[in-house]
Amino acid sequence: MSTPWTIEVDGVVLPKPLSGHPALELCNTRAGWHGPPDPRGEYLRSYDALALLAVTTGVISADTGDALRQHAAKDPGGVEHTLDRTRKLRADLYSAFTESPSAAARHRLADAISAAHSRQRFVVDIDSAQWEFSGHGTLKDPLDAFLIEAGALLTDDRRELITACPGEDCGWLFLNTSRRRRWCQMSVCGNRAKQAAFAQRQRD
Template identity: 80%
Template sequence: MVHMSTPWRIEVDGISLPKPLSGHPALELCNTRAGWDGPPDPRGEYLRTYDALALLATTTGVISAESGDALRRYAGRDPGSAERVLERTRSLRADLYAALTGTPSAAGRRRLADAISTAHTRRRFVVDVDSARWEFTGHGTLKDPLDALLIEAGRLLADERRELVTACPGEDCGWLFLNTSRRRRWCQMAVCGNRAKQAAFANRQRD
């Protein structure tokens, strides 16, 4: 069950996720952290549990809700493996953010490229009577949400839309979005934009 809770987050099954406003699943992954302009802050972290990762993958449509539910149950039986996948996700998320904002290290580029390539090797193309789809081979694994998001990240990195990726300049933000209008500045005018306006007004009053 999804319901809006604040202007910048939603709750899914009682778990907080960032409000979907980027226009792409790979950017939604990056937006599970706020405050990219500073050191990691637990207050800006949304990927605190494996459940959050699985729900992110289902709400962005990269895996099915049924698969997400099954993986969450699996994670409950193997919390150590789930935590390792979560840690790897957060690490690759930082590499992806750097790649999309033009600040990647050589090591980060290699890690990201290797992870995306490996994710692709796990898929097969299935043709049904009236439809076709990509799906992961074999039984579901705890890596499925991460790998599905990495595949989307690879598509974006290789697509001309990559040039439209914009980072919100809001304080303690840095969320990414596809700036399709080329005029959008803030992730949300009602949040970061208004904060900047209020700060500018306060500075003028002091001056």
């Protein structure tokens, strides 16, 4: 069931898309970035979640997502490795987007993004052209697609617009194109903050 901060895609609960960029949507698969990891704020609990996030954000096609989900059902070991790597690189990305990442995080991101790019080839059709991953699809395709998007954002002027929601148990990222937006959603985190402030004034 969808909520003000989630959507449901093919039976899988995903965070509501509100960041304005695929790489930030990957970061938003965890809530509560201001504190220690909490399983209640984790959305990447299955490979289906990763693949469907990639499809809904447009970094891979629906056909590719379906094929990868079928492959994942036959490779639980590969799924666990992919999800573990995705969560670790997600944390590195969040750090790169919001603060000064450690040298180790910078090296991990540089290596991962470079490796993702090395798998691409440029395909020209009669009336279109696009980048595609070469060879057969692999479980890491969604992550690599997100890494390529992340690399583009890290080298883009829009990087300066990235804002982290200050809401309690949130920390979701978004492109603050208006430069006036404070909350991921005023109707959720903004209202919670208002209610908390009101309650505090009543106590005082």
